[in-house]
Amino acid sequence: MQFGHFDDVKKEYVITSPKTPLPWINYLGSENFFSLISNTCGGYSFYKDAKLLRLTRYRYNDTPLDQNGRYYYIKDGDTVWNPGWQPTQTPLDSYECHHGLGYSRFVSSKNLVAAELTAFVPLADSCEVNRLMLTNNGTEEKTLALTSFVEFCFWNAVDDMTNFQRNFSIGEVEIQGSEIYHKTEYRERRRHYAVYAVNCPIDGYDTDRDAFLGAYRGNDRPETVLRGTAGNTVASGWGVIGSHHIDVTLKPGESRSFIFVLGYCENAADDKWEAPGVINKKPAKEMLSHYQTDEQVDAALAELASYWDGLLAKYALTCADEKLGRMVNIWNQYQCMVTFNMSRSASYFESGTGRGMGFRDSCQDLLGFVHLIPDRARERLLDIAATQFEDGSAYHQYQPLTKKGNMDIGSGFNDDPLWLIAGCAAYIKETGDFSILDEQVDFDNDSTKAQPLMEHLKRSFDFTVTHLGPHKLPLIGRADWNDCLNLNCFSAEPGEPFQTTGPSEGPVAESIFIAAMFVKYGKEYAAICRRRGNEEEAVYAEKEVEKVYQAVLDAGWDGEWFLRAYDAAGEKVGSKECEEGKIFIEPQGFCVLAEIGVKEGLAEKALTSVKNILETKYGVVLLQPAYTKYYLNLGEVSSYPPGYKENAGIFCHNNPWISIAETVVGHGNRAFDLYRKICPAYIEDISEIHRTEPYVYSQMIAGKDAAHFGEAKNSWLTGTAAWTFVNVSQYILGIQPDYDGLTLNPCIPSDMEEFKIRRYFRGAWYNITFKNPEHKEKGVSSLTVNGTAVEGNLIPITEGCTEYDVVAVM
């Protein structure tokens, strides 16, 4: 069952029912100011940091679902309705929500009045613009009362929802004309305020939430709105809202637009006030002046569209499969950009109050957006590397505002260092910019410890070399990629963190997954060393890689699949000898992806086991059989009910690893089958089962052991976006950035006869046509570049050439 459809021309997903299974959201903003917006106008806004500088209040896990947002009430006689349906939930005569790239548009109507609400964050300012266009489609004059509504958050989102003995006394506002200023705590140490304004005179306002709503009422039926007149209330303490009241008369056929702006403004410490107790409004006035007319708004929207068109043009696929096209060209890349902006902070599943930027997460996310924004990827890499310790290990997380590592979870996730190599290699392959390796980068955010980035990579590499266990496999530490596999923690008390309770790190527990990473990214390290002229280091690295490769063959193979790990007692994890959790997905994917066991024939076996044991109709589950009870020696993985999350859920992030692995062994049909299984566009028609947005990936789909098999959770902020884009763009469609240029190595379904990709790479445009007349699954048999046949599958870079026309025949 569908609740909407894709509009590939406008690059929109058009939702046609407000009652989606879960709120389906979009992200607005691309630099500092961000908003989450659902298909019923729910969500909230923040400046840079969703925890510390939250502008509006959102109520997570609320009933009714998805409460609070930017709401516009239209009172037409006795009927009060909202363009986005919520919060009144008044049935609409028509409704559409168009989630586009950086904007959302609501097109709806009721009783011959049409509303078109366009919400976006302009590129140039720290604000959300909401243009509401009302049209009288009837034959008689309409007198309407329009009431806007946002509820302000008192900046720190955690304090805002816990510290009421203080917060109920501190709310402050100023109102000037059509501008409402939220200035709580500005009187003391803050230098920022929020403004909520509209581009026309108003007939009233409200800022006191409880007076606006009336006693014991919700947003669904504010007393003020039903009454049709504003209270002109000035909030002092309690809940602070911004609400404009505008009386509107529309002749038959007449349209009128209203431009609302919710913005964030800062002043210098010595320029906070324009008079005692009166805030300096200059920056707000300046910002508001940019959005006073429809022409200005149209221009800002055009600029935004142009920004996104420019980005997405960098990898554009033309093919017969429209679902593949829309995912590759639009939604997958779009989601990658959102993970760049958000990391794992703010979604409808991440409350924006917790995790900072993850070391591992951010390196992986980068794989998905480095081709779009290489400069910002460069900056990100340097930020990440600066949180590394001198021994090569790293803070597992760092704060987005300060960019400093934090000790909440600390260090000791032994895969972390290798992800830095992965990220740097991807950046260099994309850009050819080896100069990044010469950048001086702090260790532990301490500038006295700065070293060239190249030295960081060496420490990353050596960290694994110096942290091997009894089987010569890498020690796992607190956890590897699977944060929930905690082999050195033995937590028996509720509330203890699974990752940091007990010894956390130990000399025995080993990870085959990290071994695979070391083989893959160790080879990258060697390649980088060689290209930098350090042959000695390259040879050293290759020898160390070879040793770990051998260790996996010696101690990491279970007969039909790769083992997952050895625990702190030296017992196997993910083995046929185990009672539960006999086979895990991660080592099968990553070992093969690292080409371990390919020549020995183990890769095919491992993938067959995945197909036979782990694959389901909705994707590949993480492990089988699911853990039915808690294992002290395994940690959090066994804490989830069977079928959810890491305990045998379809953890989407690692599904592309299996798909990539299939390409490694040349199985184009299999790889594409796996790609499609979790790909949102392909499962749009089971939205009533899948439940999350059909245009973006979710972190997890409940596995076959779960009550709700096939139900997805934690949409948007997941490494799935990056890895799937790597999979489809590089391994399936086969355009691989390499140190010397683009190489072509497609691995596709055999019935795919032709496809074209226009790709931007190092200052030039590549128009590549793939032809597959013989219905092969993998490889390129002939290559023509600008009319000239070329040996091999590398497109040589021609100095000064900015347009390459390439034909690759499989």
Place this chain on the structure above:
Amino acid sequence: MQFGHFDDVKKEYVITSPKTPLPWINYLGSENFFSLISNTCGGYSFYKDAKLLRLTRYRYNDTPLDQNGRYYYIKDGDTVWNPGWQPTQTPLDSYECHHGLGYSRFVSSKNLVAAELTAFVPLADSCEVNRLMLTNNGTEEKTLALTSFVEFCFWNAVDDMTNFQRNFSIGEVEIQGSEIYHKTEYRERRRHYAVYAVNCPIDGYDTDRDAFLGAYRGNDRPETVLRGTAGNTVASGWGVIGSHHIDVTLKPGESRSFIFVLGYCENAADDKWEAPGVINKKPAKEMLSHYQTDEQVDAALAELASYWDGLLAKYALTCADEKLGRMVNIWNQYQCMVTFNMSRSASYFESGTGRGMGFRDSCQDLLGFVHLIPDRARERLLDIAATQFEDGSAYHQYQPLTKKGNMDIGSGFNDDPLWLIAGCAAYIKETGDFSILDEQVDFDNDSTKAQPLMEHLKRSFDFTVTHLGPHKLPLIGRADWNDCLNLNCFSAEPGEPFQTTGPSEGPVAESIFIAAMFVKYGKEYAAICRRRGNEEEAVYAEKEVEKVYQAVLDAGWDGEWFLRAYDAAGEKVGSKECEEGKIFIEPQGFCVLAEIGVKEGLAEKALTSVKNILETKYGVVLLQPAYTKYYLNLGEVSSYPPGYKENAGIFCHNNPWISIAETVVGHGNRAFDLYRKICPAYIEDISEIHRTEPYVYSQMIAGKDAAHFGEAKNSWLTGTAAWTFVNVSQYILGIQPDYDGLTLNPCIPSDMEEFKIRRYFRGAWYNITFKNPEHKEKGVSSLTVNGTAVEGNLIPITEGCTEYDVVAVM
């Protein structure tokens, strides 16, 4: 305007409108299991710790106000209503909420069906019992559908409202007959679960919140309830509720009762399961067996009533002023017990997730309940003292579950040590139990550092002696009683804690308030030393007290009032020389209360200044003029908008100090005037202004500088309860426990001609009649004990006497 009335016979406050200005709540529970319950059935339950073991989910600062509670839906034809009005808000034909001692009763009716819902936590079990009695008052048979509802919290209240990426996947339940078991996380490390059951067969159940409510619906109109049939849903992840569906047929005149129990159960680690994946229900079955019949419930209610009657009988006033009587006999003592149980953790203003037990708070609270529960006060004192450091300073807070000091705010609040002396002195005076001083008590919760409690008191005393500043006045440290006066912190960045940013402690900033405390409680320390036979220490202590007394006279007097402090630069705080904050309440109250400046004539002057400058019609504000801007050198006090909280709000806690001070100088009329101003029963008729419950004190009433002058906030959990009871019981009514017995020293309004008090003291009952034929304001001129005239105002203790009849003539 009133929203209800007192019923002094039943010891209830009877609320007659569900739409009170704010939710008016009550507390259920007296040992381990507690519930908050509002006049519309809102609130939540927890076991021991409101943060870590929360049973049900509550949504703070929600709209509509006060969402979630224990709800009973009654469907009668097309009408669905709740006995407590919320959440359907269906208008009721009649409504009363009776908040009593440890129970709340809702009596309401709709369409000839009457409901009586009684909620309480029995003394004997860890559960809340809800008995719902339905009666058909019509002449025709009624067919009703009864649906119960609670929403479960996933135990840790902070995690529950932030960690959705995990929590939406972990919810688990079991249903057995009429019993619903909430067992989220029981499968891993928890050994506890919740049970929600009813004492009759059911016709259906629901545990999946979203299925129960229906898409995008709130508790106000659950689809299941409106439909009239249960969904029999089994929750798996997402929101977990407990809901029973019972079809009820009532003949004309017929009544039927339903007993619902929400309980907390624990199992031993090796006895968690009765079968794989099936929880051991033995403790639940045992608990439920106690509440199967009306007789059992009646017995438990009677036991509860008897418990409270026994407690409150310990101080019982008979007088002509019914408002005074109900506050002294019922509500003030009741509130003191609630502060004993809750400290500052869970109210409708304290989210239950933050502060632990305060060192200072708990010592002060004890002053109000030591006469009620001396044994538990003893235990509390030993817990508190164990968090003291060896140098006499103390952790400012400690955790209720572990009883260990916590470093969230750390130490350095230099008044803390002296509160320990205050608490111990009060305990010994009440009980005569000097043996407490011989108890071995840890320092810093380290048993190897244990010393007798007497040594703790010495370290407390000496801490001040060794921490004096340039004027020989006590150093303030991070703050004294006024946590917001932060003279050693200089925070300029938002989000920094005001108390711990910057140096926090310093060698210059001094507190006149701590000086007054030192004089008062230093004298107590000397008295205790003397009674313990340590004359040398007593003399030493008295000399140190005298020095500080002199220092206050020398450097703490501003001409018309006492100074508040010296800041880190040695500048005066609370002086006529200041631009704002010229006069503070605390030193005026506490200096006079400590008898500083009485003989010098300063006390009267200071109190006159309070009357002229600080007093308002709603109470005495904390300071004047209010700070209109942020002062880096003063800290949090200047962060509040003028008129709120410590910045010139009526901070009720310190109002009784002024009242006591007036008794010290013999002003009975003034003292009582001040007592009445903030006393809830006396301002019941301005509930529309006061807004919080008219039966308990609030922490703060907005001052005259605020927009909402007279509006109270932060009701229930405030030291106001204890200090007001000390004021009214000891200083106004004048029964003062002393080391050698009760002394009588009333200071009353001159028109009060007679009053009687029955008081329990050290195993005996005292029936004391005060007569004031000459309309005096203070003192006792003659005393008769059991018919014999006695010199002075001490009632001598007669060995073996268990009943004293006392007549005191003023």
